[in-house]
Amino acid sequence: MLSTPTVRTTAPPVGPSGAHPATRPPAASATGLVKAYGRGATEVRALDGATLVIPAGRLTAVMGPSGSGKSTLMHAMAGLDSVDEGSIRLGETEVSQLSERQRTLMRRQRIGFVFQSFNLVPSLTAQENITLPLRLARRTADAAWLEELVSTLGLGDRLTHRPGELSGGQQQRVAVARALVTRPDIVFADEPTGNLDSRHGHVLLAFLQKAARDLGQTVVMVTHDPTAASYADQVVFLADGRVAGELPDPTVPTVLAAMAGLEQPATRAES
Numbered sequence: 040m041l042s043t044p045t046v047r048t049t050a051p052p053v054g055p056s057g058a059h060p061a062t063r064p065p066a067a068s069a070t071g072l073v074k075a076y077g078r079g080a081t082e083v084r085a086l087d088g089a090t091l092v093i094p095a096g097r098l099t100a101v102m103g104p105s106g107s108g109k110s111t112l113m114h115a116m117a118g119l120d121s122v123d124e125g126s127i128r129l130g131e132t133e134v135s136q137l138s139e140r141q142r143t144l145m146r147r148q149r150i151g152f153v154f155q156s157f158n159l160v161p162s163l164t165a166q167e168n169i170t171l172p173l174r175l176a177r178r179t180a181d182a183a184w185l186e187e188l189v190s191t192l193g194l195g196d197r198l199t200h201r202p203g204e205l206s207g208g209q210q211q212r213v214a215v216a217r218a219l220v221t222r223p224d225i226v227f228a229d230e231p232t233g234n235l236d237s238r239h240g241h242v243l244l245a246f247l248q249k250a251a252r253d254l255g256q257t258v259v260m261v262t263h264d265p266t267a268a269s270y271a272d273q274v275v276f277l278a279d280g281r282v283a284g285e286l287p288d289p290t291v292p293t294v295l296a297a298m299a300g301l302e303q304p305a306t307r308a309e310s
């Protein structure tokens with residue numbers, strides 16, 4: 040678990056357009072999502088009526104016990120997987136009605152991903168990995184933004200290295216720069232600090248928090264770690280494939296208390 044205490048700023052978060060997140064429409068929402076694997080006696084309902092709203096310009100953490108549907112939810116919202124029932128909106132777009140090709144384009148143009156296993160291309164340098172989404176979308180790099188990402192994430196002297204020549208923390212920071220390079224509408228991060236020590240975890244979480252607060256970037260992060268979740272603006276708790284509670288302005292103690300509440304079926308995880 041990470042041990043670095045959270046440092047919170049008191050200034051209200053402001054988006055790149057100067058708009059306070061509360062005045063922006065939600066970045067994404069999911070309503071009544073159902074996703075089952077298998078059939079009959081072996082059926083597993085990974086999602087069983089999940090409904091939630093992802094506010095724009097905020098860092099949202101998704102927590103819940105193992106098997107509660109976190110990864111399934113994130114993959115569905117990102118258009119990586121289909122659902123059996125329910126509606127997913129990304130901005131004004133109804134994701135569940137898009138064709139496979141339209142979903143691919145949406146992912147390229149509007150979504151950034153950070154996977155726990157980094158998913159970097161081994162034969163490409165850090166710089167080439169970071170700019171890969173731009174090449175796939177046939178877009179040119181915004182040099183100032185690229186420079187800001189590289190310098191804030193401390194990657195300036197590692198750009199010509201291949202992933203095999205980078206530490207785990209450096210690889211994860213390359214993966215984060217790659218996820219943000221297109222300035223996507225929303226970034227989904229699956230356990231982004233899962234493979235990092237506490238110092239590298241803190242750097243990464245502080246960056247995601249800053250991206251949301253200062254730049255208006257919407258970030259959704261799956262995590263098991265209450266300290267990681269305390270960097271978020273809100274936590275959504277999943278249990279048995281549905282939302283079991285939400286916690287605004289989380290701290291480590293309030294996250295732990297909410298998680299303890301989740302383990303007792305009669306109580307709800309609320310602030």
Ligand SMILES: Nc1ncnc2c1ncn2[C@@H]1O[C@H](COP(=O)(O)OP(=O)(O)OP(=O)(O)O)[C@@H](O)[C@H]1O
Pocket residue numbers: 076077083084085103104105106107108109110111112
């Ligand atoms: N491809 C699949 N085939 C069959 N069952 C699956 C598949 N993917 C997920 N599941 C099941 O769906 C449920 C939800 O899985 P999911 O990976 O979304 O949970 P999670 O909350 O992300 O878990 P963890 O915290 O352990 O990563 C689990 O019971 C899992 O075994």
